[in-house]
Amino acid sequence: MGTRRVADILKNAQPDEKVTIKGWVRTKRELKGFSFVEVNDGSSLANLQVVLDSQIPEYENLLKKINTGASVEVTGVVVASQGKGQRIELKANTLTVYGEADAETYPLQKKRHSFEFLRTISHLRARTNTIGSVFRVRNACATAIHKFFQDKGFLWIHSPIITASDCEGAGELFSVTSLDFKNIPKTETGEIDYSQDFFGKPAYLTVSGQLQAEVMAMAFQNVYTFGPTFRAENSNTSRHLAEFWMVEPEMAFCDLEGDRNLAEEFLKYIFKYVLDNCPEDMEFFNKWIDKSILATADNIINNEFARITYTEAISLLEKAKKKFEFPVEWGIDLQSEHERYLAEDLFKKPVIVTNYPKEIKAFYMRLDDGGKTVAAMDVLAPKIGEIIGGSQREERLDVLEKRIQESGIEVDSLWWYLDLRRYGTVPHAGFGLGFERLVQFMTGMTNIRDVVPFPRTPLNAEF
RNA sequence: UCCUCGGUAGCUCAGCGGUAGAGCGGUCGGCUGUUAACCGAUUGGUCGUAGGUUCGAAUCCCACCCGAGGAGCCA
Known part of the structure; x- marks a missing residue:
């Protein structure tokens, strides 16, 4: 026994x-x-x-x-x-x-503690009811993600954590170096001499595995990354971490429509899996954290997501009776208040917004006919805002080169990425999902620092 | 980084010019198939840090540090 x-x-x-x-x-x-x-x-x-x-x-x-x-x-x-x-x-x-x-x-008593206090004892907080449930649900989400993609024949790829390409343009980067800070080698012009550094050039912690995922999709057709990413942004909010996990599927022979369908099917699957496998924990959250999460989960599983274009979104926002702090006009990036209005007030369920103006989106997104918008896709969720961001990628070499130049990135540094368009290019698409935001959305936890075991935020790396 | 609010006992907070309080926790005792147990007693604090105003500062002013909410950036 x-x-x-x-x-x-x-x-x-x-x-x-x-x-x-x-x-x-x-x-x-x-x-x-x-x-x-x-x-x-x-x-x-x-x-x-x-x-x-x-x-x-x-x-x-x-x-x-x-x-x-x-x-x-x-x-x-x-x-x-x-x-x-x-x-x-x-x-x-x-x-x-x-x-x-x-x-x-x-430090742990039988009575309830504030999450703020529990964060100061991250080494003990997993022994509490709420945090314990969070990490069981987090685990179930991770299992569901792998199961979803594996059952569909997607290959899990391990994208690098250290990267020397500073071109995703997604926020501030953490530098990785083996140089001695007390004795930093300088060039004749007084700059840091990175030729003497470990990689012979500046290196960083990755902000996204997407470009590498595109590489692998050009061999395995359907792949996904699921690993840590890093942002050195000084963000002090309940939705940002300096170290967080991202899920990034990438599909060859796929367009924006296929991407959008996958995103919706994916979210529905994860919610159903967690409800089936962690019913006690989910009931606990529904009772003590947010009395609407079971209804939200049900809403997600059983309803079609709303689907609108950016242009339609702007038109809906212009018609809204609500007064916005940031004025609405075609060309602006949607603000938190706009996203929240669409998902929470207007549709009351996730909304997929597509075809954003090219000026406010990344260079790798496929230029639409007409040249004003790109094949981008954001899934906006009630309370969380943007939970998924994705796009059909630009597969045409000449268009991509032009877009890279326009965005001010050195074309040469992306030679390997451009090679994908030179040799056997195909339409392809993918998206990125912030894993912690998914867990937040799932559990109703209001602060992202409480859905990751050891949160990394500005001035906080004790544990 | 910006705006707002906050930092008082181990925890959650009250006190907001006259010298430190409550509940919970801990400890001791009682009682009971209990379940956030209950009842009684008791313990517990350089009032975030450093200046300033004042006869007197937890309380007013200033700077800084830290935290939370919101915004920006984004996932």
């Missing part, structure tokens, strides 16, 4: 089964003659209630040691619970304490 997980026992165990569990004490309630100890092992939101009879050896001594936070191993017999609130409980025969937790200094 080995150790069993609490989730399994709560679901499957029957009275008279002998089991062993290992976990951490959440609370202890002492009564005359016996005590209740709630043990959690991370496998589920619910704890297993352990009944500790005063007859067991060393009872008094043990009781002093099993404060909130202590780690224990309990062997006993499953019995039907006499009390309300749980189907079964564990009547302990033996209890071993692995490590005590001093009640006077252990």
Whole structure:
């Protein structure tokens, strides 16, 4: 008989089964003659209630040691619970304490804590109900992403974390160097001499794996990246991290319509998977964090996303009775308030906006006929805003070269990217999804720092 | 980076010119098949930091640090 997980026992165990569990004490309630100890092992939101009879050896001594936070191993017999609130409980025969937790200094109490405070103890917060549920849902989202793409025959590719191409134009970059800051080599003109650096030129942490994903899509047809990306932007908001994970599918022989369809199917799949696999956690969020998340999930799974062009979006915004801080006019980039109006007020569900003006979008997006707009696509979600951004890529060499020049990027540095258009080019498309924003959207958590185990934000890298 | 609000006990907060408070937690005791247990007692603070105004500052002024919400940038 080995150790069993609490989730399994709560679901499957029957009275008279002998089991062993290992976990951490959440609370202890002492009564005359016996005590209740709630043990959690991370496998589920619910704890297993352990009944500790005063007859067991060393009872008094043990009781002093099993404060909130202590780690224990309990062997006993499953019995039907006499009390309300749980189907079964564990009547302990033996209890071993692995490590005590001093009640006077252990920061987690039985009552609720503010997320702000929990962030200051990121090494312990995973032991709380909410954060525990967040990371189980996060895991389920990651599993769902892989399952979705693998079942469709997409190849998971590992795009580089260090890159020397500074051309995605997506925010500030973190430099990667092996130069000695106390003795930085300089050129004759006084510039930093990167020829003496590790890669012989400036290098950075990646901001996106998209260009590499395009490379791989030109060999494997359908691929996706799923890995960390970095932005050195001094963003202090509840939606930004300096280190976050991105999912970026890329499909050869695919146009904007196919891209848009995949994005919608993808989001529906993830929501359904999480609802099916983490029902307890999702109910917990719906009860304590945001009472609308189950309805939102249902809305996403069962309704067609709204689909409009940028031009239509502008027209809808101009007709809106709502007063916007930023005036609406064809050519502007949509502001947070505009996106929120479309997704939350007007359609009340995700909206896919396509064909944005080329001036406000990246160089690699395919120029539409007419030359004013590009085949871009943003999925705007209620409360979160832009959750997916994608496009059909420019596959025509001459058009792409011109667009690169217009955007002020050195064409030579992208020689390998342009080679894809020289040799066997095909229409292709893809999108990027911020993984943490997905988890935020899913759980209703308002601050992105609470959906990643160890958030990296300006001035914060303690853990 | 900008705007707004905030920083007082381990946590959540009240006090907003007259010298430090509550609830929760912790500790001790009581009681009870308990489940955010309950009841009683008790413990606990250089009031973010540094200046200034004042007879007197947690309270008013200034600078800085840190946090939250919103904006920008974006995913």
